[in-house]
Amino acid sequence: MPRAVAGPEIERLIQLLARLPGLGPRSARRVALHLIKKREGLMAPLAAALTDALGKIVECRTCGNVDVRDPCSICTDPTRDRQVLVVVADVSDLWALERAGVLNARYHVLGGVLSPLDGVGPEDLNLARLVDRVHQDGVGEVILALGATVDGQTTAHYVTDLLRDLPVKITRLAQGVPVGGELDYLDEGTLSAAIRARTRM
């Protein structure tokens, strides 16, 4: 344990910042110092934004999104296509798809993917609620927008099995060459998938 060099208030701030993803003790100190230098311009607004978010943000009990209301603004948006339900692992994936802006559907956040190695089983994911929603809401298509990883694809197959007896079309994201991708930087798996799923010009 290195000697504490600043007062307990600063040390406490550094310790908490070091627990943020992507930050370690060294970058946490740098962030703390930056905040102290920009107290009016950044530290005060950040403290206020955190306190504000803390009081308002809740998890949507319908889909698992985070918002200031429950059900969330996506679930209650009357312009969204209620026929299509997009299954994602995490809220960050929901955000990524919303940024892409190609879908106008509703989502279902699983809260992770099946991962035997990390001890994540079906009971740890928001699966029962998914079956209920597909059943009750008369969903026509479930799009499995899960990562093209082993765990992601295992989860996709598990969800497909789970919904097998319901009258719903189940699709998954296409696999292939990413936009801007150069062939000689791509792995064999991606290239094989792209060739197998080739489309007519």
Added chain:
Amino acid sequence: MPRAVAGPEIERLIQLLARLPGLGPRSARRVALHLIKKREGLMAPLAAALTDALGKIVECRTCGNVDVRDPCSICTDPTRDRQVLVVVADVSDLWALERAGVLNARYHVLGGVLSPLDGVGPEDLNLARLVDRVHQDGVGEVILALGATVDGQTTAHYVTDLLRDLPVKITRLAQGVPVGGELDYLDEGTLSAAIRARTRM
């Protein structure tokens, strides 16, 4: 401007987090989501720590350190050697030296280094107060703990000139092979400095 995907409270939090050093829009979203998931364990304590620090932390008018009191706890520490004053560019350097724990002296934070390219001149640094302190406090040695960069060394020479007429010994940090450093990874400048300053076994 990508479409806002979360409510204004979350977007505001992401925007502020993205202004922290080392974070960009993508990592700020990841941090925001992590905070939202750990609202009791991390978001609430962080909001409290920021608010606490905001109300308490001040800059020491004597040395430029940040602390909850002015003069700071280092300046007022009666066990510190008042004969030795360590000049550093930034509070982060002061913290680094305190962590090393080899000195029990007082500090003087310049608030940067001279940098013609960045438009930082002598008037931007805390130099007048340094001359006053050396003069009034009867300091015996000034250690210039500045980076071994062009700007750092320019600043070291400038400070040496500034204190020339005062009866004080001025020293700087040794240059050489860093502890754990392998020779074939070091630049020629460091190797030359290490050879010139070689010491007897």
